[in-house]
Amino acid sequence: MIRYFLRRVISLIPVLFGVLLLTFVLIKLTPGDPALIIYKQHAATYIPTEEELEEIREKYGLNDPLVMQFVRWVVKTAQLDFETSTFYHRPVSELIAERAPYTVRLAIASMALALLISLPLGVLSAVWPNSFFDNISRVLAVGGSALPSFFLGLLLLYFIAYRLKLFSVVATGRPEDIILPAATLALGSAAPLTRLVRATMLEQLNQPYVTTAYAKGLRERTVIVRHALKNVLIPVITLAGMYLAHLLGGTVVVESIFSWPGIGSLALAAIFYRDYPVLRAFVMIMAVVYVLTNLVLDILIGLLDPRVVIDV
Amino acid sequence: MKNKVAQLLALLMLVSLVVTACGPTPPPQVVKETVVVTQEVEKVVKETVEVEKVVVVTATPAPKEPQILTIGTYRDVCDEYLATPIIMPNFTGVWEPLFSVPTDMSELKPNLATAWKPLDDLTWQFSLKQGVTFHNGEPFNAEAVKYSLERIKAKISYASRLAIDRVEVMDEYTVNVITAEPRPNLPELLTHNWTIMLAPKATEEGKPVGTGPFMYESHQVGREVVLVRNEDYHGQVAKVDKVIFRFILDDNARLLALKNGEVDFIQQVPSVAVSDLANAGFQIITAPRSDIGLIALEPTKPPTDDENVRRAVAMSIDWAAVAKDIHNDLATPSKGFLPPGIAYSAQDKMSGIPFDLEGAAELLEQNGWVMGSDGVREKDGQKLELDVHVSEGAESSPGSRETIEFMQATMLPIGIKLNIKIESDELVDEAMKTRIGHLYFAESGSYSMELSSTMFDWFMPGAYDGAYHSWLDPELDLVPAEAAEWLTAMQAAPSKEEKEEQMQKLLKQYFEDSVYIIPLPNLQRIEAGTQNVQGYQPHYLMNYQMQFHTVSLVDDQ
Numbered sequence: 001m002i003r004y005f006l007r008r009v010i011s012l013i014p015v016l017f018g019v020l021l022l023t024f025v026l027i028k029l030t031p032g033d034p035a036l037i038i039y040k041q042h043a044a045t046y047i048p049t050e051e052e053l054e055e056i057r058e059k060y061g062l063n064d065p066l067v068m069q070f071v072r073w074v075v076k077t078a079q080l081d082f083e084t085s086t087f088y089h090r091p092v093s094e095l096i097a098e099r100a101p102y103t104v105r106l107a108i109a110s111m112a113l114a115l116l117i118s119l120p121l122g123v124l125s126a127v128w129p130n131s132f133f134d135n136i137s138r139v140l141a142v143g144g145s146a147l148p149s150f151f152l153g154l155l156l157l158y159f160i161a162y163r164l165k166l167f168s169v170v171a172t173g174r175p176e177d178i179i180l181p182a183a184t185l186a187l188g189s190a191a192p193l194t195r196l197v198r199a200t201m202l203e204q205l206n207q208p209y210v211t212t213a214y215a216k217g218l219r220e221r222t223v224i225v226r227h228a229l230k231n232v233l234i235p236v237i238t239l240a241g242m243y244l245a246h247l248l249g250g251t252v253v254v255e256s257i258f259s260w261p262g263i264g265s266l267a268l269a270a271i272f273y274r275d276y277p278v279l280r281a282f283v284m285i286m287a288v289v290y291v292l293t294n295l296v297l298d299i300l301i302g303l304l305d306p307r308v309v310i311d312v
Numbered sequence: 313m314k315n316k317v318a319q320l321l322a323l324l325m326l327v328s329l330v331v332t333a334c335g336p337t338p339p340p341q342v343v344k345e346t347v348v349v350t351q352e353v354e355k356v357v358k359e360t361v362e363v364e365k366v367v368v369v370t371a372t373p374a375p376k377e378p379q380i381l382t383i384g385t386y387r388d389v390c391d392e393y394l395a396t397p398i399i400m401p402n403f404t405g406v407w408e409p410l411f412s413v414p415t416d417m418s419e420l421k422p423n424l425a426t427a428w429k430p431l432d433d434l435t436w437q438f439s440l441k442q443g444v445t446f447h448n449g450e451p452f453n454a455e456a457v458k459y460s461l462e463r464i465k466a467k468i469s470y471a472s473r474l475a476i477d478r479v480e481v482m483d484e485y486t487v488n489v490i491t492a493e494p495r496p497n498l499p500e501l502l503t504h505n506w507t508i509m510l511a512p513k514a515t516e517e518g519k520p521v522g523t524g525p526f527m528y529e530s531h532q533v534g535r536e537v538v539l540v541r542n543e544d545y546h547g548q549v550a551k552v553d554k555v556i557f558r559f560i561l562d563d564n565a566r567l568l569a570l571k572n573g574e575v576d577f578i579q580q581v582p583s584v585a586v587s588d589l590a591n592a593g594f595q596i597i598t599a600p601r602s603d604i605g606l607i608a609l610e611p612t613k614p615p616t617d618d619e620n621v622r623r624a625v626a627m628s629i630d631w632a633a634v635a636k637d638i639h640n641d642l643a644t645p646s647k648g649f650l651p652p653g654i655a656y657s658a659q660d661k662m663s664g665i666p667f668d669l670e671g672a673a674e675l676l677e678q679n680g681w682v683m684g685s686d687g688v689r690e691k692d693g694q695k696l697e698l699d700v701h702v703s704e705g706a707e708s709s710p711g712s713r714e715t716i717e718f719m720q721a722t723m724l725p726i727g728i729k730l731n732i733k734i735e736s737d738e739l740v741d742e743a744m745k746t747r748i749g750h751l752y753f754a755e756s757g758s759y760s761m762e763l764s765s766t767m768f769d770w771f772m773p774g775a776y777d778g779a780y781h782s783w784l785d786p787e788l789d790l791v792p793a794e795a796a797e798w799l800t801a802m803q804a805a806p807s808k809e810e811k812e813e814q815m816q817k818l819l820k821q822y823f824e825d826s827v828y829i830i831p832l833p834n835l836q837r838i839e840a841g842t843q844n845v846q847g848y849q850p851h852y853l854m855n856y857q858m859q860f861h862t863v864s865l866v867d868d869q
Contacts, residue, residue, distance in 0.1 A: 032738035052472055098533045154564055162568045169569040170384070170558055173532065256561040261534025265561060269387075274736070 004302060008295055019287040020077065024070050027280055034062055037274045038086050060086075073280075082281035087273045092281045095266060103262035106185070106255075107247035109178050113186035114193055115240060121190075122197025123232075126205060127224065137194060144191030153184040153257040171259045181258040185251055189243040193236065200235055204228040234305055238297055245293035249286045378553040379865045381845070384566045384575035385557050404539060404557070405550075405861055406447075407508035407522030410438060410457070411499055413761045415849050415859070417602075417654055420499055420761060423547075424452065424509055424523060433494045434477075440485040444546045446511035447527040448519070454481040459512040461489065468506050470759075474498065497803055500762035505853075507760075525550045525861035534559060550861035551847070570594065570840060576865065577841035577848070583640040583710075589840050598642065598836040599850030600651040603757020605709030605832030606770075608744060611790055612782040615694055616750045620679040622827035625698070625751070626665040627672035628723050635833050638714045642838060646831035648819055649756075649770070650763055654852055656802070656811035659834075662819050665827070673726040681727070689727035697729045698750035703740040709832055712753045747782055753832070759853065770829065771799050771818050783828045790828075795821055 035056040039048045057063045061072070076083065082092035125134040147155075160180065161169045171177035204210060205228060213223045248263075255264035263282065270278035412423040427439040444452040458479040465471045477492040491498060501507070514521035520528040525547065526539035537557045541550045558575055560566040563582050570578045571592065581589065581596070590596050609622045616622055631645035647664035650657035681689040681696055689696040702716050713734060720730040733749070743749045756766050773784045773796050783790040795818070802814035822828050839850065844866050849859045 031742075032736055033742060036741060037738050049472075095533075102534075157565060157568055162572050165572070168574050169565055169572050170560055170574050171535070172558070173535065257565050259535065259558070259560045259562075259565060261532065261559075265534055268561070274738070 001302065005299060008298055012291055012295065015291055016288065019284065019291075020074055021070075023280055023283045023287070024073060026283075027276055028066065030276075032274070034060070034276065037276070077281075077284060082284075083277040085270075085275050085278050087270070087275040087278070092277050095278065096263065096281060096285065099261060099263045099266050102260060103248060103255075103264065106178060106181055106251075106260060106262060107244060109182040110185035110189070110247060111240060111244045113182055114190040114243070117186065117190040118193035118197055119236075122194045123201055123224065123229065125194070125198040126201030127220075129202060134198075137198070141191040141194045144187045144194075147187075149184055149188050149251065150253040150257060152187060153181070153254050156180050156184055157257065171261075177258075177260075181254050181260050184254050184258075185247060189240075189247075193239060193243075196239055197232060197236055200232045201228060204231050207231075230304070234301055237300060237304070241293050241297040241300075245290045248289050248293075379551070380554040380556060381552040381577065381860060381863055381865060382556045382558060382575040383860075384560045384569050384578040386561060386563075386566065386580045387559065404528075404537065405524045405526040405555075406520055406528050406539060407510065408524045409503050409505075409507050410509065411503050411761075413503045413851075413853060415851050417761060417763075417852050420503070424457075425499075428499050430496070431488065434491050436489045436491070436495075436498050437482070438487050438489065438499075440487070441546060442485055444523055445544065446514065446521050446523055447542060448511060448514050448521045450511045450513055450521070452509065452523055453484050454487045456509060456512055457487045459515075460508065460510045463510060463515070464507055470504060470506055474501055474507070497762045501760050503762070503853075504760035526555055529554075545861075548861060551864035552860070555860050570842070573842075576845050577839065579839050581838040581840045583642045583838060586640060586642065586838060586840075593843065594840050595843055595845070597839045597841065597848060597850050599839075600653055600852055601757070601835050601837045602651060602654065602759075602763065602853050603709075603755055604646065604649060604651060604834070605712065606649075606754050606756060607830040607832065608752045608754050608781060609828055609830070610747055610750050610752070610782065611826070611828060612747050612788065613750060615681075615691070615696055616698065618679070619827060620675055621681070621696065623665065624672040624676050624681075624726075625723070625728065626827050626830050627668045627675070628726060628728065629719055629830070630667045630669075630722060631833060632667065634711075634715050634718060638711045638718065639833060639835065642836045643711075643833035646834045647823075648815070648831060649767060649829075650815075651834050651852070654763065656808050656815050658812045658815040658819060661812065661816055662824065665824060665830070669722065669726060676727065683727050687724065687727060688729045695729070696727060697731060699731050699733060699748075700751040700753070701733050701735060701740045701743040701749045702753045703737045704734050709753070709755050710835065712832070715832065716753065744781065761853070767799060767818070771822060772796060781828065783822070783826065791821060791826070 033053070035053045036048065038056050038060065039052060061069060064072075073083075080093055082096070084090065085092050085095060088095060121137045121140075125137045128134055157169055157180065161167045167176060167180055168174075171181075201224075205224075207228075210223060210228055213227050214220075218226075252264040252268045254260070255262045256268055259265075263285075266278065267282045269275070270282065408423055410423060410425040411428075412421045414421055422441075424441050424444065425438040426441050429437055431437050438457070440452070440454060440457065446452060446456070450456070458481055461476055461479045465474070465476050475491045475493050475495055477490045480488040480490065482488055489498065495501065509523055511519075511521035511523075523546065525542050525545045527542045529538040529540045531537045536559065539555045539557075541553050543549060558569070560569055560575075560578075563580070563585075566575075566578050567581070567585050567589070569575045570589070571594075586596055609625065610616050611619075611622070616625075635641065635643040635645055644652070645664075646652075646659065647662040648657045648659035650659075652659040676689055676696070679691075681691045684690045684695070700716055700719075702712050704713060716730070716732055720732060723730060730751075733743075735743075740752055740754065744752045744754065756770060758766050770781065771784075773786060773791055773793075782788060798814045798817045798821075802811050802818070805811040805814060823831065837850065839848075841848065846864050846866055847862045849862060851859060
């Protein structure tokens, strides 16, 4: 188990280096003079002189050779020093640290909600396949996947916050503020999760071990919860983990609709104002979150299903 | 039984509170005596219940509810001086510039500076208002001005326009500002929303402290900024007790927040929502924007090197329809560089280039641009196909994209084909600089009262080495030599009429005669609020200090 874990961790190093290189190259390839971009943030409608641009290039080290810029960036990133935002004029790490807790809270809340919806719904649909209940859950799942989150978000805002006045439109720091954005995100990921739970459960219910369990005279509930559900969890955890990683990246649209001050709205503003240091850090962190989530998932699955570890 | 004890205790507390409140504030050392008094009161209460009623009647009236103005804004913006993210420095009313600009921008008004005079070509002397303190008690004096201007010089790229060389403290309330080159308009330039006066000590500690009508109270990143009234403000003290700027990025969410009563006022209202809000009983506040959109035409590249082509393009844009359909009647066709109503815009004096689609076709026909078999005109093997660079970025003029699509549809029938390239602001700028396109959508405007300073970028031949606009390139000789004098003459002109006269010459040359620029419609800044919000005066200047200190909230009852 420890060997398996170590191998997974070591394999992260080249992946992370690749991510660093790719991020750097992608941002360098983006058209537009970065000095001009920085200038425009201060004096939006003025046209800079060549000297003014040169001054900015010097200040931000844009004149150095690319390799040097890359090395400097890698060293800094390794120290969690993500440069200074060209828009906010504050260290990017500080900006991200301020916003990350909001995103983490939203991601966890919506993931928990998604699992709370999808696990019972999927299991019951599998237990009573093609029943009325199954059909209803299918309609919900299809609807949930088909509705884009920005539309669902606006619908919830309009009907639940504006028409029914159950919540406020703008998040102002009350605990209940999380409900609408979390529900919007949860409905999106609950739909495919429900379908996955149902399909895997159906498959498991046809396995010989389930028949054996029934033959032993176990109650249906025990068979499903104790035996079948355990096996259903492996693919569900994998998918849920990937969704969680996605949610941790901040869901740009939902955060902006619900005025949720997470990483997503920070990234959106960074795109809007071409704040490259923030964008670079955002891409980096996203990649790391994905990679780490994958690692955690692998370990979790290893614990749930020892065959995985042995195969490696 | 328990109930009775509770009631008794409550009564006891109430009475003891009233007794302590009515009496003189006891000094801390007589605590023991107070205890004795409360014991006596206990007995009285047991005897008569009426005492309670008397107490209620004589109780002090409920304190007046504090007036809190909540504003739904669209950005959580930085403040690059203080490393404290807060909405635009000047904009919040926490800080102020030395001079103030009246809403109609007619003339510079004293604020923190009470008098100003040039001592020579390079020196301005400012006399400062006395007795002003920053919110933290630091005195506002010549040292603070020196500190602020030096910080601006070091931190802000805009400062290069000010050309400040050094600041000298003459006495406690007098400073001399020495510029590296003549700046006859320095006071006007110092009305920019970034040229604010900072409290030196607080700024060094990273605290947002100014002299304005509101004081910074708190900030939640990405969520809100809370300001409270500055009771010691040196001007008119604000009417509301508190202002909360709430950041609501999404346009629809901002509208719903207003309709739901969660905010009193919203900024940046999309023009499509205006009639709906007005019908729902909200007040709509519009003001001209000090920035203006322009289409720049490339005179160095065929086919727009042909003046007739440029004119035909200008003639074939139906600006009235653009204003009506794209801007929902909240814009007017423009004939100038500054918005109408602002000092010397001269828009009413210009004839512009009227919409005449047939005339445009005829003009092209007469000049040898004949219709090709594919519906696109051509001349000497050159197709009348134009590349249009339009920005979709943060600073682009609203409606640019719809406008260019509208132009594309109206110009095709007369044989002009437009290829639209939607890209970032910077790429449009670069296209302009490298002269690779035919039409560029650009924006120009001022954040200070010195409106003509941005005009240098557009109208001053040879102003910069790498002139963005090819018509300003001294080597190409595309404008008459005297054009350089018009702009300087305009800046130096003492009266509105004389400024206007120079402005007319500029507009005639660059717009009507040579068609190097075509102005986009005059847009409005649209804000909306509940009927309770009274006394708000919108300002022409983009991002200028919003006049929330004049606002009061009235009850609907």
